[in-house]
Amino acid sequence: MSADRYLFKRALRPFSFSVALVVCGTGILAAYRAGYSDGFLASLILIAGLALQAGVNLINDYSDLESVKSDLIAVSRIRRNFLLGNGCFLLAAGIGLYLILSSGPALLWISLIGILGALGYTLEPINYKRRGLAVFLVFWLMGVLMVTGAYYVFAADVTLTVFLLSLPVSLFTSLLLLSNEIRDYESDRDDGIKTLTVRIGLRAGTILYCVSLFAIYLISFGLSIMDILPMAFWVFLSFPLALFPLKFISKPAQMRTPVTPATGLAFMGFGAVYCSAFLF
Template sequence: MYVEKYLFRRALRPFSLSVALIVCLTGIIAAYKDGFTDLVSASLILCAGLLLQAGVNLINDYSDLAQLDAVKYEGAQQQIKRNGKIGLGCFLLAATIGVYLIYLSGPLLLLLSLVGLFGALGYTLEPINYKRRGLAVIAVFWLMGVLMVVGAYFIQAKGVTLEVFYLAIPVSLFASLLLLSNEIRDYEDDRDKGIRTLSVRIGYDNAVLCYQLIIAAIYLSVILLGVAGLLFGSYFALLTIPVVLLPCRLLRREKTARCRLTPETGRGYLVFGLVYCCLLAL
């Protein structure tokens, strides 16, 4: 069971790649709306974002090594280490693209890139380990949400506005929601292995409540963006509510049924994100 859990195809978490796709698109489209567009750099931004997300996913399980018996779970440990090496390779490729984009955009992007890189590595690696400290849900909002949107915008526009930060909030909240769904799905395993995620620290019922509150915050932020005149036709985003709420039926189900919670949340992110980016483009 543990070997299967850490197989590459599962460790990669393809459903979560929607995070990188949507946050990068949000920054690119926001720049396009402001009159800045470069198809080459936009393509490189998307590639770097997807590689960074893949790298984060593949090193995500590295902290589990301390909880797995070296003899009983030798196969699982080897798979985790193998995935970690591939993840570091993804970071290296993303960094290579980043160097070129820094050359085009200037030293401020270097600072943003270093913050993002160290933040990604610190997700499960000591001594930071956001996951073990229960800070992953918060860290993902900034590192895989706001920072990537702002970075994508900056590469195109060579500057940043306060409006971009506001536009990043809904998709960044959804990134946190996806990470929280992963914690809820793995609640029993993390608790039994002593991995103190946010969900383990606050308890299962409170984690479910947080999941529901984040969904409410996502749509509230969209409505407020519309009221502020930053998002045309924001009410059309409400059409995605049925898809986004669909995973909620799994929140109170048994452990085996919850295995679909994270993939379905990722699907909701993709649908919401594409609609959101389309509205932003208008």
Template sequence: MSSATQASQASAAAASFSQDKYRFFHALRPFSLVVALTSAGLGIVLGWPHAQAPWLLAALILIASLLLQAGVNLINDYGDRHQLDARFPQVGVQTRAALSQSIRFNFYAGLVCIFLATLLGIFLAALSGITLLWIGVIGLAGALFYTLEPINYKQRGLGVISVFWLMGVLMVLGAYFVMSQHLNWQVLWQAIPLSCLTSLLLLSNELRDYERDLCEGQYTLSVRLGYHKGVFLYYLLCGLTFISTLILALQAWLPYAPLLLLSLLALPAPLKLLHAPPQQRLALTPLTGRLQAIYGGLSLLCYGLSL
């Protein structure tokens, strides 16, 4: 890549930054909360027939899952506090200080959310058994070290892989265990399609910010692979989602599976943006989140209709 091209990308990346990114509502990333709702919701629905107090348990699981997801989102930008001078050279010192304060506020708010989720997790573990405690410990460690040192999955290019297990498979299994008080390997397979979409949502975020991350030296998986290979991975995860759905249907583990074909209607819009210029790629992540919300909602309906 020529120095002129790198300079052009750096300039475009700097121009794309918005101070609104660090406002609480934006840092919360409401569209991504669909991950907690669908993953925890799937475990709840699958474990519903085995629960003695399903409504109470379901409410506690959803609250804990949403708090954990919100906490992860809010602490995600904490590392940006060292890059404000480079990101916002056009603003004054006082404005950058205010942005730094917003980042810190979001970080501490995120820790509070994670702490509350932990308390709920301990309570649920007391009701369900020590297995949930180990699941919770793994999930908590994954949440804290997604962007925090010394592990920082995102910077090591492991974010897309880690959320598949932590916010996908593990969250489904954890919710199922609370409801049923036992584990079932069939549930692990039933969690695969939604887990692929969870990884897809994070990958869409990396592809949206590819030029910016490249200029800043953020070594996400997409930066390590290159944009075109990242796009191929996006297509691959889409394919795996629907291939695994088909396998579940053929195994008779997914009732009313044809309903999920409706989610294909939400697929063309994000696929089209994969080949758009960086400035037009901003909607890629919300549109991918919409795909997950539609697929997840239809998936819960499919399993719910069989109860």
């Protein structure tokens, strides 16, 4: 395993920042649509979301320490990224504390679950990545929880409507992680990292990817016809971009690398249109 895999820029995975922007933006815009608006609070929520996403990305490789212990450069980079990731968590926690004091104690529990979930992604004894639970838990922790948490900062309440509005972006968050598992299938399998895709097999993981992708657009269309978000059907403008990653998921390992950045780009395109729907 090359130490270049643990370079800061690669470990940071900036293409995945679309997750924090879109997910937090959904909660902020849902609050705006409900009549709440505060630019300062919105900025803090976005910064905290980006810090949390960066932290998750930077600690992601910590579980590789045992397998690369003979490579001193790789070990040094993993430990450095781990420390920087925890610094990002501290920043997110500091902002979260301010928001808790501004919004109410219920946000404390939302924040604690979010931080613990982020830390438990690859850290023992939880390490839900190797337990095959990451795709499922990220849907809740980096999707539903972040959308409803952002909304709660403004409204001091969480409604069924906000939960329903969180579903498409939460599914896309899981899809981005699933694309990462599909890309790394062979290396994860060989290193004994039991991700969901390793457990169910590459073919089943690919099918799950396709089903989830189409479910995102079907749910968005349902939100539109149910008048929960009337302009949500606009997301179909991003559908050609969402189909682009499908070119890579069935390729051999060396040709499968673009699937994750392509999914991140698709998420950004989807998110831009989806969030725009809240403004009309």
